[in-house]
Amino acid sequence: MDMLMLKLDKSTEKPLYEQLYLGIKDAIIHKQIDVGTKLPSKKKLAEFLNISQTTIEIAYSQLIAEGYVASKPRIGFFVEEIDELPFIEKEMLHLPVAKAENKLYQFDFLPGKIDTDSFPFSLWRKYAKNIYDSNSKELLQIGDPQGEFALRAEISKYLYQSRGIVCQPDQIVIGSGTEQLLPMILRLLGSNLKFALENPGYSVIPKIQLQNSAISIPVDENGLMVDELEKTNANVVYITPSHQFPTGAVLSATRRTQLLSWAAKDENRYIIEDDYDSEFRYIGKPIPALHGLDQNNKVIYLSTFSKSLMPSLRVAYFVLPSTLLQRYKETFHFYSATVPRFDQHILADFMRDGYFSKHLNRMRKIYRKKREKLTQIFETFYPNVQITGDQAGMHILISVPLSNREEQLKQMAAKDHISIYPISDYLLSPIDYKDPTFLLGFGGIPIEDIEKGIHQLMNCWGISKSKVLKK
Missing domain, CATH: 3.40.640.10 (Type I PLP-dependent aspartate aminotransferase-like (Major domain))
Structure with a gap:
């Protein structure tokens, strides 16, 4: 066949091998090169296009990998029969890309989070x-x-x-x-x-x-x-x-x-x-x-x-x-x-x-310290907040002495970049709790941030510090 008439632009950022690969591929797809046609040898094409044989080899290898070309040892490279493509390849249109919504919270008290730093x-x-x-x-x-x-x-x-x-x-x-x-x-x-x-x-x-x-x-x-x-x-x-x-x-x-x-x-x-x-x-x-x-x-x-x-x-x-x-x-x-x-x-x-087992022993100590920090903050600064379920696991329950509904408090916290989880999310049938009650997961919050997170949560709910003096 005549030498491939391809235009390569050496002034662009697109690699020469990619330009060559795309040019040959496009010619095969649009039947500009017949099935069975022998492609130029790497040496001849390199001399004709004034590029290295390595560039030709990379382009040919990609065409072989995708099934457009077959290599016959000591004979050459030949265009393969291809099935009708299920789609037409086009240049990417520069359309606005929709971004997944991912709300970022400064403090997320999700019970299922773990301490990733450890x-x-x-x-x-x-x-x-x-x-x-x-x-x-x-x-x-x-x-x-x-x-x-x-x-x-x-x-x-x-x-x-x-x-x-x-x-x-x-x-x-x-x-x-x-x-x-x-x-x-x-x-x-x-x-x-x-x-x-x-x-x-x-x-x-x-x-x-x-x-x-x-x-x-x-x-x-x-x-x-x-x-x-x-x-x-x-x-x-x-x-x-x-x-x-x-x-x-x-x-x-x-x-x-x-x-x-x-x-x-x-x-x-x-x-x-x-x-x-x-x-x-x-x-x-x-x-x-x-x-x-x-x-x-x-x-x-x-x-x-x-x-x-x-x-x-x-x-x-x-x-x-x-x-x-x-x-x-x-x-x-x-x-x-x-x-x-x-x-x-x-x-x-x-x-x-x-x-x-070693990892569990280490994490048990880390979560114990976090739990102790959490309960100590409530006992010291917010004694009117009731804590339950604090003997095990990676969350506690807090009941806050407020007249607001749980959903209102959840939204108030969200506006202050805090994610909190009301117990009503876990009810199969209604239960009348005296005070709004929430799950407070501490596993995913660094121990040095726990105090700040609690104070910020209580502050957004209008619960003031009332430090308990030690006797």
Whole structure:
């Protein structure tokens, strides 16, 4: 063929190889070069265009990679047949780009935020680097639908050591969050569910396959009121016994026994135990998991690494009673694990070498100091603000002596660049609180900013400092 008649502009910022690649590609797409045509050799084209052979090689390589050109060793480069393109390539129009709305708050008291400054990035990077290697090429294939055995084995060991749960890796199912795993549990338990929830409770639960059918059970300072549960026709109850969300109440020993007895009275009754942040208890010994006390295979244990490691990891899991294993395998034999295999192995290795436990111990101390700082500020400057649920977790509840509605106070805080979360967001059915009550998460706020954040919040609500003098 005649030498390619391409104009290259050496005065622009666009690289010469890119200009050459785009020129040949455009000519092929618009049939200006016939299929099967042999392109000039790199040497000849370089001499003709007065550019380097390297530039020609880069352009040809890109054309080969995209399927426009084929290379035949020791023969040359030939134009390939291409399918009709699904779109016509055009120069980018300079249109205004819509920006995603992302409200930035000076202080965000979201309960789910963690202390990002304390994450062990260097260690995590080391384990990620080790696993992203050609020796791990098997991980490119689809893995076990229940999750990687290595991670399930580490979770099994961890649950035995920290929560008193005896289970085999085969009983564990890994998924990308409570929102993904709970529908699986509900489907596993059958269609005739009468589902009971704590009130107040985890707000996303009623939205998952329940709509308005859930039965609300009140909570007091001793956790779920099992007497009220027994009055209903519920056969499945979702509960956060170690640190009730959002009140922080711990299910008392008496009620634990009562709840397990309730479940044992009917073969179709089950307890879903969400142990979402049991690692962070600051006073006394850890509260035993209900699953560890269960003798009748009635508790499905559910937990996550969102608080203990990072929310963005999207790794959660449930532990099935052995009696439900066969039903699970029959129901979900076609499922695939929703967490990438590489991420699972990074976490498994991190746990295997003891770094997860070390990280938890460190974070427990950090969150304890933050909690102490938070409560000390209220006790010192705002003694009329009632604090509850402060013995565990990464948030407390505050009740403020104001006549405003919670939504009004939330908007007042937002105008002052503070995000605050009213307990009414977590109600399944109405509860009449004496004073406006809010969740105050402290995990994501640097300890040196906590005092300023509290003072700014109280000030925007018109609550003055009234420093308590020490006797």
